[in-house]
Amino acid sequence: MNKKNRRGVFRAVTACALSAAMLIAGGCGKPGGPGGQHGPYGSQGGTIYVIGKQPLSFWDDVRKGAEDAGEEFGYDIVYRQGTSDNDYSSQEADIQDAIKKKAKAIVIAPNGKTELNSAFEEAEKAGIKIININSKADYDGVITFVRCSDKESGSLAARNAVKLLKAKDPELAGLKNIAIIPHTASTAEERVSGFVEAFTEQASDAIAPVNMTENNEAKAKENRDAKKNDFKKGIVKGAACSKREVAEAEAREILEANAGNISVMYGTNTNTTLGICDAVSALDLQDDVVVIGFNSDMDEINYINNHVLDGTIIQNPYMMGYVGVRYAKKIISGDSCAARVDTGAVFVTADNINEEFIQLMMFPDGRPDEKGEGGEG
């Protein structure tokens, strides 16, 4: 091969190498860039475990929100839940699994205040970020807590119950007793206390009218407080129920035992609400008793439309799941976020049930779905 030919071959080889380099440069970038292969615009950031309380429709919506956020931010969401709201051992096993699978974060609604602390400690040591949703554990390593305050939800329910009563009787002159049927989960306590406190305050003028003849302010206050306390003590509290039929039986018993003496009945979750509605409907007391409940099961919606259920508190489980994962992503990325977020609750009645925002809360995926078991947890 002479010099000329060698130069020609060298040129051809250089040209081919250059083309190949350009092709490689053009076609072999980072796969997906910020969009990644998973999700519409997140890069594949790892796995986030979302652990719910128990198998209820409320937690299906939490899961939906978490999965939407996971898809958007590019995280694999592994959803687990306990078998009931006091099943912390399943949750502990799920935390161990998350540690084993090298999850980046755990978004959990703990089924216990302190029972999961050792598992949390282990997860924290493995570099896993811990976010609480719905209920908070007594553990310092919880970075953020996304919830809908049960106490405030109870308070909201009470405020609206008083409004409904005032709509018929502005002075609440005919106010009688109220009856509450709580559910078995830990959230019931706050929902009940929030309701009782707020109801007593909102209806205080009727419960403890101001004595115009009493000039001593301190004494007057003391008298009013005593009356309020008496009212609180007199509230009829049914046994905690987990099943609709049991709640119905309990409600029927209360209504029959306090016939004509109950102005408001309050259920703290889906099954207790439906049990109360069943009893009120069966006893044909819908015009005499204001029924306030929790959540938005299809049966509850039907009771709202039939004016048996006067109003129900719906929380935003979808938002809880979404914001939980969003905050987890922020924490993983090293960003700061609020230590506590309240996703809020809404009081739904027959008048506002078709509002867009309420429809979104009830049907996060945009269409009515079948909800077998009701209740939050």
Next chain:
Amino acid sequence: MAKNKKSKGSGAYVFAGILIAIIYVINTFLVESIYWGNQEVSQKTGQAMNALNKINGELTSINMDSISIAAGIIAPEDIGMVMGDTERRYGNIIASEHQFEAIDGLSPAVVKRYNYAKALITAFKAKLESLGSGAVREGNEAEMRDLLKQEIYPLQTTASEMLTSTIDGVNVEAAKMSAANTKRAFLLMTVMMIVAILGEVVVWIFARRAKKMRAELEEREKNLAEVDAKLKATRQKASDLAVINVLTGMKNRYALDSDISDRLESGRFNIAVFDMDNFRSINDTYGYDFGDEYLAAVAEKLKEEFGEVAEIYNITGNEFCFVFNSSITESQAMGIAQNIQRVMSSPYEVLNLAVQLPCSGAVYHYLPGDCLNVNSLLVKLDTALRTVKMNGGNMINTVMNM
């Protein structure tokens, strides 16, 4: 021929020029396309971010104002002014919503998140209005506090979360679009590179072929020129052979005919012919080869001695014709003729033998129109020469003397 060669060689360069021009034009469009692609992404992102940030900002401000009213920070007489501000902020939120909704091509995920935020903002607005028309007007601080804490604040917080999620989505989408644009640009540039390289290869092949063809043409032309030169030489040789005596190298009878024919009618010149007396005896005695050598030697001597004063022709075997230069006078011609006789009669050494033969000659002072042609002129000279020979030879005769 030269023009053809040039045009054939420049074909490849013209092709290369056209190719480069095409690549340049396509490249221009490519760069334009990349530029406008990035510009569109940047514009769309800017509009979306501007609108979302504006909504979020106004929402936060409204929320702050509400909290300030509920907390009693704002004096009751100023509440009306703050409410006016709130209305203006809502106006801004709606304008920003329209601005965002006018943007085409946003992903379903971003739109979904935005719609969620919008529904929350609408609910927030409705709650705030109910607060304004109810609790605020009545001055029910406890209700204001509860409304804010339980409903309005969570609505603002979640709306803000949805808006920031939308912003994140727009950001990531912009990055994705930008990455896609970059990828497309790389791909197109790679294609252009390949086209350019292929073009260069084609030009190189064309140039190589043209070069090869030119070399072949040059080789052929060179061969042709050589053949032509050979032909010319052959023709010249043939021509020379027709007018030159091969043995003596002098012009022959035909050359004489050609040289002086035109001068016969009007020319005046001196001409002489000489030949050896009894030359045949040389051939008979020593052979023809010897005779040829002898003649060659005589001819050489004659050229040497008289080449400058006369044109010498070897018109037959041993007969030489001298056409004297026009400057030579008749008397000078006679003198030169005598010298010619002396030279020719001198002894010559041929093949180691000294040979000497006498010679005879005839000189003719030609006057215009004396002869019709060269033949008749030579007849006159030959007649004069024969006369001398008949008288014993070794003499010079003149044609005039006849």
